[in-house]
Amino acid sequence: MILNETSVAEIKEKMVRYPRRKSAILPALTVAYHQVGHLNDDIYDEIASIIDIPAVEIAEAATFYTMFPKHPVGKYLIQVCHNISCALLGADSLVHYLEEKLGIKKGETTPDNVFTLITVECLGSCASAPMMQINDQYYEFLTREKVDAILDELRKQA
Amino acid sequence: MEKKVLFTYIDDPAQVKVETYVGHGGYTAWQKALKQMKPADVIDEVKKSGLRGRGGAGFPAGLKWSFVPKDSPKPRYLICNADESEPGTCKDRVLMEHDPHGVIEGMAIASYAIGSHLCFIYIRGEFGGPIRCMEQAVKEAYAKGYLGKNVFGTGYDLDMIVHTGGGAYICGEETALLNSLEGERGMSRIRPPFPAIEGLYACPTVVNNVETLASVPHIINNGAEWYTSMGTEKSAGTKIFSLSGHVNKPGNYELELGTPLSYLINDLGGGIKDGLKLKAVIPGGSSTPFLLPDQLDTKLDYESIAAAGSMLGSGGVIVLHEKTCIVWVIERLIHFYRHESCGKCTPCREGTGWLEQLISRIERGEGKPGDLEKIESICDNILGRTVCPLGDAAVMPIQSALKLFRDEWQYHIDNKRCLVKSEFAFA
Ligand SMILES: Cc1cc2nc3c(=O)[nH]c(=O)nc-3n(C[C@H](O)[C@H](O)[C@H](O)COP(=O)(O)O)c2cc1C
Numbered sequence: 001m002i003l004n005e006t007s008v009a010e011i012k013e014k015m016v017r018y019p020r021r022k023s024a025i026l027p028a029l030t031v032a033y034h035q036v037g038h039l040n041d042d043i044y045d046e047i048a049s050i051i052d053i054p055a056v057e058i059a060e061a062a063t064f065y066t067m068f069p070k071h072p073v074g075k076y077l078i079q080v081c082h083n084i085s086c087a088l089l090g091a092d093s094l095v096h097y098l099e100e101k102l103g104i105k106k107g108e109t110t111p112d113n114v115f116t117l118i119t120v121e122c123l124g125s126c127a128s129a130p131m132m133q134i135n136d137q138y139y140e141f142l143t144r145e146k147v148d149a150i151l152d153e154l155r156k157q158a
Numbered sequence: 159m160e161k162k163v164l165f166t167y168i169d170d171p172a173q174v175k176v177e178t179y180v181g182h183g184g185y186t187a188w189q190k191a192l193k194q195m196k197p198a199d200v201i202d203e204v205k206k207s208g209l210r211g212r213g214g215a216g217f218p219a220g221l222k223w224s225f226v227p228k229d230s231p232k233p234r235y236l237i238c239n240a241d242e243s244e245p246g247t248c249k250d251r252v253l254m255e256h257d258p259h260g261v262i263e264g265m266a267i268a269s270y271a272i273g274s275h276l277c278f279i280y281i282r283g284e285f286g287g288p289i290r291c292m293e294q295a296v297k298e299a300y301a302k303g304y305l306g307k308n309v310f311g312t313g314y315d316l317d318m319i320v321h322t323g324g325g326a327y328i329c330g331e332e333t334a335l336l337n338s339l340e341g342e343r344g345m346s347r348i349r350p351p352f353p354a355i356e357g358l359y360a361c362p363t364v365v366n367n368v369e370t371l372a373s374v375p376h377i378i379n380n381g382a383e384w385y386t387s388m389g390t391e392k393s394a395g396t397k398i399f400s401l402s403g404h405v406n407k408p409g410n411y412e413l414e415l416g417t418p419l420s421y422l423i424n425d426l427g428g429g430i431k432d433g434l435k436l437k438a439v440i441p442g443g444s445s446t447p448f449l450l451p452d453q454l455d456t457k458l459d460y461e462s463i464a465a466a467g468s469m470l471g472s473g474g475v476i477v478l479h480e481k482t483c484i485v486w487v488i489e490r491l492i493h494f495y496r497h498e499s500c501g502k503c504t505p506c507r508e509g510t511g512w513l514e515q516l517i518s519r520i521e522r523g524e525g526k527p528g529d530l531e532k533i534e535s536i537c538d539n540i541l542g543r544t545v546c547p548l549g550d551a552a553v554m555p556i557q558s559a560l561k562l563f564r565d566e567w568q569y570h571i572d573n574k575r576c577l578v579k580s581e582f583a584f585a
Pocket residue numbers: 210211212213214215216217219239240241242243244327328329330331332333365366367368370371546547548551
């Protein structure tokens with residue numbers, strides 16, 4: 001089993017609230033993503049048996065939603081918004097700065113598996129640009145100084 | 159002018175707590191609706207208030223509610239659309255994070271108006287903060303008896319589910335949202351049937367934006383007349399504008415509808431960044447046509463912006479200064495729309511991909527003679543020919559940019575580089 005007891009309990013608790021079980025797919029995927037950090041076929045199988053829906057239907061839904069990585073990523077998934085409002089305030093140079101600091105290119109993971117760097121579309125934080133999301137947390141009005149402090153802090157925790 | 163209705167307590171960090179919310183007069187509208195009004199009275203009041211949908215299309219809220227069949231034996235559902243993914247828009251998040259009970263109360267009243275006993279708020283999955291905030295607030299509302307069985311002893315039951323998405327812009331489109339909520343891929347549905355007749359689980363369903371619903375308690379408390387005393391004749395009330403891009407003070411500002419754009423950009427937004435000149439404004443989220451500097455006195459209401467050739471949309475005002483290459487802007491946007499097209503219908507799926515190829519090639523300095531005409535023809539073949547309005551959303555800014563800045567596009571093709579290069583550093 002990949003999903004731990006807490007996750008399974010959480011999925012079951014959510015599931016019973018919906019008039020139809022299938023509606024619990026996205027919530028279940030979310031719970032799994034928060035525990036594991038990515039999704040894969042084994043996870044679809046486990047979710048399928050919890051909510052009693054064919055695994056193919058879980059996979060069908062899961063592969064539509066880009067928020068869930070489909071293969072392992074670093075402990076911290078850095079998602080830089082490169083859409084228009086952020087781009088106008090330097091999102092591209094923010095990405096370059098992160099690439100230099102982490103020694104990786106966009107789309108890659110650091111060799112120690114701590115950081116993965118990707119760009120994403122608008123995160124609904126346009127008036128606090130430039131911004132990035134790391135795992136579940138937003139970091140806004142970014143400056144070099146702030147980025148340095150954030151990365152240092154996360155490295156300490158890693 | 160600036161006018162705080164939704165934002166009255168937005169700076170009070172305690173407003174997220176049910177006690178504080180109630181201390182500020184919260185849940186009185188819910189009680190009033192349930193105890194003193196019939197569902198039809200609620201719909202009437204909201205109709206009279208002139209409240210229009212704040213999610214983009216500006217459809218009258220009360221009218222939408224009245225489309226739900228009164229005699230249907232099926233359950234009805236209310237869904238609050240908190241997918242907020244239109245680039246330039248970041249207002250619903252503020253309401254959820256700073257005044258979540260206002261959203262809940264609005265959802266409750268709207269549910270009652272249409273006879274729904276189970277309602278949902280569909281929040282984009284990336285919004286960790288707002289999701290936690292809404293979940294906590296819903297829990298508190300249940301604990302206080304504002305949700306659940308027999309609310310205020312009236313016999314009315316109402317359940318509320320916080321549902322989270324998976325990072326797809328298209329799931330903000332109401333029919334795609336319904337599919338997503340049913341556990342399917344978030345692809346749009348052909349209308350009719352409209353959701354009010356056959357929505358979630360093929361039952362009558364109303365989908366409203368967060369801001370629309372959050373406005374409802376104020377209308378029930380203070381009356382339709384009070385609401386229409388703000389704004390213009392056809393655009394009543396207040397609206398939150400998300401101001402982003404090249405301004406000194408970006409942020410979310412609540413304005414009376416009909417306030418001039420210049421007031422938002424210059425007075426509240428502190429003018430254009432770095433003392434540069436304004437090049438253009440996208441007034442209603444990334445899918446709306448551009449306005450030019452000589453249109454700064456345009457009033458921010460549905461009719462005035464339409465008369466100026468654009469749309470109020472979601473109220474995401476994106477400001478571009480003179481050092482912004484328009485082809486670069488459009489490349490960003492078409493990349494986004496191509497990425498977010500759900501793939502259901504051919505004009506949108508293939509068209510956005512083709513447009514991205516052509517526009518990227520121009521931006522890279524590899525544009526060819528005839529490219530602009532080809533782009534125009536693809537746009538014509540997308541506009542109005544797709545299952546949902548995502549296709550239109552992708553095309554409108556392109557058509558507008560070609561019309562207003564044609565020289566700049568041509569320069570790009572002829573000289574294989576930008577007329578003004580967009581190089582934006584971050585601090
Ligand atoms: C591609 C696309 C994305 C949309 N995204 C959102 C969104 O994130 N939030 C929203 O409230 N409405 C969005 N809408 C509009 C909804 O389809 C719908 O009109 C709206 O939620 C209705 O609520 P309202 O009448 O209160 O505005 C979107 C529409 C389209 C075509």
